[in-house]
Structure formats: C-alpha cells, structure tokens
Amino acid sequence: MTSSTLDRVALANNPAICDLRSDTVTRPDQAMRDAMSNAPVGDDVYGDDPTVAALETFATEMLGKQEAAFFPSGTQSNLAAMLSHCQRGDELITGTEYHVKSSEGAGASVLGGVAIHTIAAEPDGSLAPDAISAAIKPDDAHHPVSRLLCLENTHKGAVISLAAMQAASAAARDKGLAVHLDGARLFNATQALGIEPAALAATADTVSLCLSKGLGTPAGTLLLGPKDVLHRARRWRKILGGGMRQSGILAAAAMHALQHNVSRLSDDHQRAATLSQHLIDIGAGDPAHPTRSETCMVFFTPAGDHMAFRASMAEQGVLLGGNSPTIRLVLHKDIDDAKLDRICSAFSAQCGT
Template identity: 40%
Template sequence: MIDLRSDTVTKPSAGMLTAMTSAPLGDDVYGEDPTVNQLEETVAGLLGHEAGLFTVTGSLANVLGVMSLVPRGGEVLCEASAHIVRAELGSHAAASGVTTRTWSASGLIDLEQIRALIAPDLGPYFVQTAAVSVENTHNFGGGAIQHAYDALADELDTRGIPLHLDGARLWNASVATGRPASAYASRAAAASVCLSKGLGAPVGSVLVGSADLIAEARVWRKRLGAGWRQAGVLAAAGLYALEHNIDRLAEDHANARVIAEVLADAAPGSVKPDQVETNIVVVDLSSTGKSVADVVAAAREAGVLISGVGATQLRVVTHLDAAAEDCRRAAAVLASIIS
C-alpha cells in the first residue's frame, strides 16, 4: 500500500530508532531531560529565537503560540483555510478564549484584505486585532509558499501587531526557496515548526519565541496537561531528523511535481503543476464528474491511500517513506481513475 494521505504517516528509520534508544534522559517537567533541552536550544537557534518548547503536537504549539500573543477575547486574523481555524477543532476559542476573523486567498497572504480586516483599539465596544497568523507552507493551499511574507511582516511591524507563524512545514518552504528557515521565523513573535511531517520524526513540534514568551508557554503546557517526563526518547528523533532529513525534502517536492504533471495530463484543469511548489498536490475533481469518496475508495482498492479535503478536492502528500517509484505508480493509478 502506498500511503500518500499525509507526511505524518512516516515511520522512524533504523538510524532514528537507534538515536531514540540511546538518548540520555531526565524529567522534562523539572527541566532535566538533556535531550529535550538540546532539541529546544537547537531549534531556537536554527530559527533565530531565544528559546524553544517541545510539544507533543503542532496544534498544541499553535495554541500556546497564539495564546501567548492574544489575550482572552482578543482576535487573531488568518486565512480562511488556515490550519488554526480549520483543523484544530476550535481549540483557540475553546481553550484560550481567542476569536478569529479570516481573509480568503486560497491559502495565501493578501495584504489588501488584511489591512481591511485589522481592527484598531476603539474602546470597550469592538474586538481589537491582537495578532496575525500565517501558515507557511500552507497545507490546504496545496503546500503553497508565502512569497508575500516579508511584506506582511513589515506592515505589521509598522502597526505594532505581532505575527504568529504556523511553520508546520517551514522546512519545505526553506528547501524550496533556498532561504534559511530563520529568515521566516525570526520575523514572527512566536513560531511553531513540526518534526513529525516531512522530517519523519514520530511525534513532536517546537514552539519558539522570546525567553519570556516560552516561559509562559511552558506554564500553560503543564496547565493544559501536556507536561511530559522522559521525553528525550522523542526529542532524540527530532534531533536526528534535523540532522539527516531536511535537505532530502527536495526529493519529495520533485515527486509531487511528477504526480501533478501526470494528473494534469489525465484530467486537464484538475491540477496546475506550476503551482505545486513543495510536497502537497491538491486535485480538483469538479470537471471530472467523479466524487471525492469514489476516487478515494477506488484508489484504496488499487493500493494507494489519499485524502479527501473538500467537496471536490483530493490531497496527495509526498514524503520520505514514498520513493520516486511509489509516487510514479500512485500517479498512474490516480490518473486512470480520474480520467
């Protein structure tokens, strides 16, 4: 079975498992796990921030990051299909009392829409915009890179509004553009990055920010029941991933482009290959007469797992456990189904 539902489905390699079983351990709630401490310091350094906090999921890292910037009753602006409003089960409202308003730009930054949405402090009558959140790369935008990121960061700097970066797949953006991840993350007051997607670790994300921000986030992590003990077993996987699996993301990007080109030939208009910048291919079935459920089921029957992500949209995600040959075979299977 070729599993292209997500890059979260990867399994630890033999080298990663060795690193996990040989990691020095301590109690992280006491701040005494040396491997966790090393991971947090390493990621913070790579991203141009003072401190980091290892969390079990990217969703938790985002909740803590947004919470650190937005007071209860305040709002964060984000794109309408952003992960923080579409795929985190309302956690920012339920756990943090944070409200959201959105712009719609197929996952991308739209400066004009954002300027129109930003709400100033008008006294105790209207909500005030406390932060803007950007996802880079953007999951439901087909792995799109935020090329207007610096322009937005400059705009927010002039307004004194902090930027939150959901960098779950920031490593993909960095590899695709050749730009250091720190060039993106250092512009944000709080940024999260994932280790368990394209980098192949089994669990974990890291939130980075100032020392004060991370100290507060650490308290809230424990308050939400997410403190952990000998977490160095998992942190070791993250350190291994950072050392071995960043540069190879380019292979996933190339495989995604191959899939996109095959599907575009099979069903013109379903995919725009020139817009596939990283490892995610979103396929629009609206012109094919096929239903998402039927295509997903037929693909599974043929040995390929993919996801439905909308009324007419499929998502195909390449990763380190799907070799180029697997991706070519999956592309042929999907092309035969949707053509």
C-alpha cells in the same frame, strides 16, 4: 475494533501500500529509531531531560530565536503561542482557511476568550498588508484589542514569498501587534524558496515548527520565540496537559530529523511535480479543476465519482486523502522513486491510458 477498522489498519500498515493521505503517515526509519533508543533521558517536567534541552538549544540556533519549547503536537504549540500572546478580550487576526482557524477547534476562543478575526487570503496564500491594517481595531471600548497576527507558511502546500511574509508582518508590527507563524511545514517553504530557515522565522515573534510531518518523527513540535513569551507558553503547555516526562525519546527523533531530513524535503517536492505532470500528461482528472503541485502536495480532481475513484485506487495499493471534490496527494519520506512509479502506473490504469 470493528472489522472495517481492522481492515483499514491492516491496509495502512502494509509496507507495499503507497499512502498519499498526508506527510503525517511517515514512520521513523531505522536510523531514527536507533537515535531514539540511545537517547539519554530524564523527567522533562522537572527540566531534567538532556536530550530535550539539547534539541531546544539546537533549534534556537537554527531558527535564530531566543528560546524553544518542545510540545507534543502542532495544535498545542499554536494554541500555547496564541494564549501566551493574547489575554481574554483580545483578538487575533488570521486567514480564513489558515489551520489555526479552520482546523484547531477555535481553541484560543474556547480556552482563552480570544476573538478570532479572519481575512481572506490572496491567491498566493498570503495575507495582504492593506487587509491586515483594515482589520486592526482602533483603541475603543466597543472593540476587542487587536493583539496578534497569525501567519502560515506553507499554506495548503503553497509557498508564500519572503517579501509577502515581511509585508504582512510589517503591517501588524507597525500597529503594535505581535506575529505568530504556524510553520508546521516551514522547512518545505525554506527549501522551496532557497532561503535560510532563520530568514523566514524572523518574520514572526513566535514560530511553531512541526517535526512529525515531512520531517518524519512520530510526534512533536517546537515553539520558538522570545524568553518572556516562551515562559508563558511553558505554563500553558502544562495547563493543556502537554508536560511530558522522558520525552528525550521523541526529542532524539526530532534532533535526528533536523540534522538529516530537512534538505531531502526537496525530493518530495520534485516527486510531487513529477506526479502532477504525469496526471496532466495522461489527461487524468476533471478539466474544470486543473491538476497542480505545490511543494510536497498534488491537487487532483477525479472526473467521476470521487468515492468510487478512491476505493479503486485503494484496491491498487494507493491510499488517497479524504478531501472532496479535489483530492490532496502528499509526497513524503516513505514514497521513494519505486513507489512513485507504482503510483503513476495505478493512475494510468485507473484513468484508462
């Protein structure tokens, strides 16, 4: 490792640091570690791991789906879902900036020969039913076969209403398409909407649900859906190298998170709103890009050079994410009220008030 890498590692691992880069930086707490160390395990590739089996059953009941499979990551779970719904020569439709298009290496095209048709999201992050209908191709040999609509909620932290999700889904289902929901932060959405997780999950045939973001596990994502699709997804998981052995250690963390860390996501949303209001109150940031919060995220644009801004915030113990010019600040389980106070003070000092 270079010395700058070592510096970065030391910085990120300093418990006094307020790390706002992402909710993926959360570390398992003692109760989660205890659940992990006590978990009964077996070889899950043989289907022998009782903790993975218990997690999958628990999740199907929570989300109202037939079957679930535990994956190492959200990218792999989304990919297995897309490859299970679509064949070579098919097409999926999704939002231009949705994660499956913008940040997952076009895996469905690379590995599955699946075309990706993008449509621009509405200001609320949803996909308009008319735009979906217009994107679906007629049955004509010139075109790929439109097979799947991929939705996302939350999208860049923003909650899409249940009605907008239902309308998008209906536009696809009316024309015979299946629907996949990238619900990496599904519980942030359901907590903010005040609805049952199963109600949002019902807008899609398959749902991918990340456990290693605000829910705080070290790794893992659940894919849920109908038996036949999940059967194919398990095959894809193996092909993609995602068959795990004594993964009950991770499933125990996931079970703990589903039982203890869902309702507390509202605390992250509240702290994001508090931080956003503080930044507005002290007049920090570029007035051309107003500061705002969406669930657990705050979007803030520094008035001057954002690299210098980031560096001096790091000197004050606050790590900011890499986006530019607007920086995404993510509140999560490892930022409590005391750390939030320190973050607000650091912004006040930095922005000269």
